[in-house]
Amino acid sequence: MPSNQQILLAARPQGFPKLTDFRQVETPLPEVTAGHFLVRTLYLSVDPYMRGRMNDRKSYAPPAQLDEVMIGGAVAQVVESQHDKFQPGDLVVGMFGWQQFALSDGTEVRHVSTGSAPISTALGILGMPGITAYCGLLEICQPREGETVVVSGAAGAVGSIVGQIAKLKGCQVVGIAGSDEKVEHLTTELGFDAAFNYKTTDDYYGTLKQLCPQGIDCYFDNVGGPITDAVFGHINVNARIAICGQISQYHAEKLEQGPRLFWKLIEKQARIEGFLVFQFIPQFRAAIQQLTEWVETGQLKYRERITEGLENTPQAFLEMLQGKNTGKQLVKVAEVE
Amino acid sequence: MPSNQQILLAARPQGFPKLTDFRQVETPLPEVTAGHFLVRTLYLSVDPYMRGRMNDRKSYAPPAQLDEVMIGGAVAQVVESQHDKFQPGDLVVGMFGWQQFALSDGTEVRHVSTGSAPISTALGILGMPGITAYCGLLEICQPREGETVVVSGAAGAVGSIVGQIAKLKGCQVVGIAGSDEKVEHLTTELGFDAAFNYKTTDDYYGTLKQLCPQGIDCYFDNVGGPITDAVFGHINVNARIAICGQISQYHAEKLEQGPRLFWKLIEKQARIEGFLVFQFIPQFRAAIQQLTEWVETGQLKYRERITEGLENTPQAFLEMLQGKNTGKQLVKVAEVE
Numbered sequence: 001m002p003s004n005q006q007i008l009l010a011a012r013p014q015g016f017p018k019l020t021d022f023r024q025v026e027t028p029l030p031e032v033t034a035g036h037f038l039v040r041t042l043y044l045s046v047d048p049y050m051r052g053r054m055n056d057r058k059s060y061a062p063p064a065q066l067d068e069v070m071i072g073g074a075v076a077q078v079v080e081s082q083h084d085k086f087q088p089g090d091l092v093v094g095m096f097g098w099q100q101f102a103l104s105d106g107t108e109v110r111h112v113s114t115g116s117a118p119i120s121t122a123l124g125i126l127g128m129p130g131i132t133a134y135c136g137l138l139e140i141c142q143p144r145e146g147e148t149v150v151v152s153g154a155a156g157a158v159g160s161i162v163g164q165i166a167k168l169k170g171c172q173v174v175g176i177a178g179s180d181e182k183v184e185h186l187t188t189e190l191g192f193d194a195a196f197n198y199k200t201t202d203d204y205y206g207t208l209k210q211l212c213p214q215g216i217d218c219y220f221d222n223v224g225g226p227i228t229d230a231v232f233g234h235i236n237v238n239a240r241i242a243i244c245g246q247i248s249q250y251h252a253e254k255l256e257q258g259p260r261l262f263w264k265l266i267e268k269q270a271r272i273e274g275f276l277v278f279q280f281i282p283q284f285r286a287a288i289q290q291l292t293e294w295v296e297t298g299q300l301k302y303r304e305r306i307t308e309g310l311e312n313t314p315q316a317f318l319e320m321l322q323g324k325n326t327g328k329q330l331v332k333v334a335e336v337e
Numbered sequence: 338m339p340s341n342q343q344i345l346l347a348a349r350p351q352g353f354p355k356l357t358d359f360r361q362v363e364t365p366l367p368e369v370t371a372g373h374f375l376v377r378t379l380y381l382s383v384d385p386y387m388r389g390r391m392n393d394r395k396s397y398a399p400p401a402q403l404d405e406v407m408i409g410g411a412v413a414q415v416v417e418s419q420h421d422k423f424q425p426g427d428l429v430v431g432m433f434g435w436q437q438f439a440l441s442d443g444t445e446v447r448h449v450s451t452g453s454a455p456i457s458t459a460l461g462i463l464g465m466p467g468i469t470a471y472c473g474l475l476e477i478c479q480p481r482e483g484e485t486v487v488v489s490g491a492a493g494a495v496g497s498i499v500g501q502i503a504k505l506k507g508c509q510v511v512g513i514a515g516s517d518e519k520v521e522h523l524t525t526e527l528g529f530d531a532a533f534n535y536k537t538t539d540d541y542y543g544t545l546k547q548l549c550p551q552g553i554d555c556y557f558d559n560v561g562g563p564i565t566d567a568v569f570g571h572i573n574v575n576a577r578i579a580i581c582g583q584i585s586q587y588h589a590e591k592l593e594q595g596p597r598l599f600w601k602l603i604e605k606q607a608r609i610e611g612f613l614v615f616q617f618i619p620q621f622r623a624a625i626q627q628l629t630e631w632v633e634t635g636q637l638k639y640r641e642r643i644t645e646g647l648e649n650t651p652q653a654f655l656e657m658l659q660g661k662n663t664g665k666q667l668v669k670v671a672e673v674e
Contacts, residue, residue, distance in 0.1 A: 052600075059604045060574075224597060225597065243603055244603070246597075246600040246603065256596070256597045257594040257596060257597065259594060259595075260583075260592060260593045262586075263586055267397050269611055271608060272602065272610075274599065274600075274601070274604070274607055274608075275606050
């Protein structure tokens with residue numbers, strides 16, 4: 001009898017997650033019933049938002065459940081179908097979870113349409129991270145030509161796209177990242193005007209002052225904490241801050257303390273707005289279309305860090321949380337057939 | 338030779354201001370030159386924003402200067418004029434400062450137009466605080482019928498108007514204030530649905546939970562600090578937070594620390610925006626018109642706390658900062674002639 005390899009959430013992390021918070025099991029392959037189809041996972045996505053779902057706390061989505069398959073997006077291939085819209089051989093993207101095979105009724109599953117780009121980009125630049133960057137920057141920050149845009153987590157799946165789109169819109173772009181290699185990548189390959197390594201910089205405030213002589217008009221924040229405090233010190237009148245992620249805070253067992261800075265928002269008549277990619281569903285199609293065009297013309301570049309093997313998904317997830325990836329972190333589970 | 342009584346900024350406050358931070362002097366009455374006019378102060382306004390101007394720190398406006406007349410708005414009467422637009426006897430409102438007489442070239446001076454309401458309201462409900470409440474609430478918070486609106490500093494000049502306008506817009510309104518008498522005033526006289534005294538309440542979070550069973554859609558913040566932290570715990574999806582003031586923070590010698598809560602903005606796709614009344618200049622006329630109508634029909638109520646005598650302006654200012662006023666704190670300097 002054919003079987004399925006699955007990775008379950010074994011324990012809720014205390015602080016930074018560990019490999020033992022996950023457990024791999026072998027289960028029988030599910031049977032395909034009417035209106036359903038079975039997919040074989042090709043690529044799994046590991047993303048910062050998953051850290052939040054591992055906590056037993058209701059947020060915008062229910063938490064991942066203990067002893068159940070860890071949630072996550074994947075590119076997969078249909079192997080068997082009793083569903084009108086999905087045929088064997090179809091390449092699809094959906095929330096299939098950390099497993100070799102998944103049964104689906106088609107909810108929130110779409111066909112992969114990455115044009116000439118590899119199918120893995122359906123989880124990155126031409127998928128959720130790309131849409132997050134595109135809509136978050138253009139809808140929340142609304143950057144105008146000549147403005148200064150700062151991005152934290154700038155070498156990650158989302159940040160690296162945000163900075164490039166801001167450049168396409170004629171902005172001065174400054175990235176904040178966690179290694180010299182990432183900083184080099186941002187400024188030489190992705191066209192950022194400047195970047196700095198926050199792990200080897202003591203004075204974020206002074207560094208930003210030097211790199212943003214005109215002040216900061218837009219800030220796209222993936223990180224939070226002291227980096228964001230320093231950005232506050234340089235915001236211009238009418239600044240727009242998009243809060244996409246707060247990865248510096250996700251592992252805290254209790255709320256971290258920081259300086260109270262809301263008075264600065266009054267002085268600068270500035271706006272902070274948190275967002276989730278789902279609020280932009282009506283714009284998804286247009287976003288993907290524009291991103292695809294930019295990728296095909298070479299105006300948007302991307303990197304993927306691909307870990308091999310389903311069994312290495314927890315390790316890939318931890319490495320992504322540690323910032324070892326430049327660009328999108330993926331796990332390759334199987335080849336297209 | 339006629340003289341002028343003036344109150345100067347004598348020292349920059351360390352922490353909470355003291356009477357000795359001010360000094361009263363007698364100076365010669367200024368001479369009226371071409372294009373200028375002389376006014377006699379009738380009512381002076383003391384406002385929270387003045388605390389910020391006492392610091393030697395550039396903000397949205399330059400700081401008040403040491404040994405110069407303390408800045409501030411006033412209702413005054415023209416006594417002598419070489420200016421086309423202002424004639425002796427005219428009642429005007431402008432930034433005349435803490436003094437008996439002031440010379441003006443007409444910059445940012447307008448004629449008092451309070452209809453049947455007392456001229457003092459040109460410094461309160463029909464002046465800057467009224468416009469701040471009206472535009473801040475309607476433009477930044479954009480409350481919709483049936484939503485829950487929370488106001489901090491709810492019994493102050495701005496907060497008391499915010500809550501009443503929110504009621505006129507069909508919202509559930511909860512006020513936070515600093516005495517039982519203020520709480521009583523809000524709920525019995527001004528029509529707030531509920532209010533609580535933050536000075537005698539330990540558990541802001543639990544109290545808000547009880548008073549806002551549908552969560553919080555709009556928050557108009559005059560105060561900041563732990564009250565605002567507690568509000569964050571109850572915001573609904575798409576909540577709008579207007580930062581009008583942060584009076585709890587103005588006396589801090591160094592930045593106060595508080596919990597980092599920006600992740601909550603992501604979860605709730607919520608927005609925080611700081612504002613200054615000056616950004617709404619194009620709406621001033623319409624705002625005053627609507628406020629005047631509501632005052633005349635009795636739909637908006639207001640209170641004034643009037644201290645007598647220019648020499649008592651510093652004391653009135655300190656008492657306002659201590660929250661001794663319900664409604665607008667004014668100083669009466671002279672009678673209309």
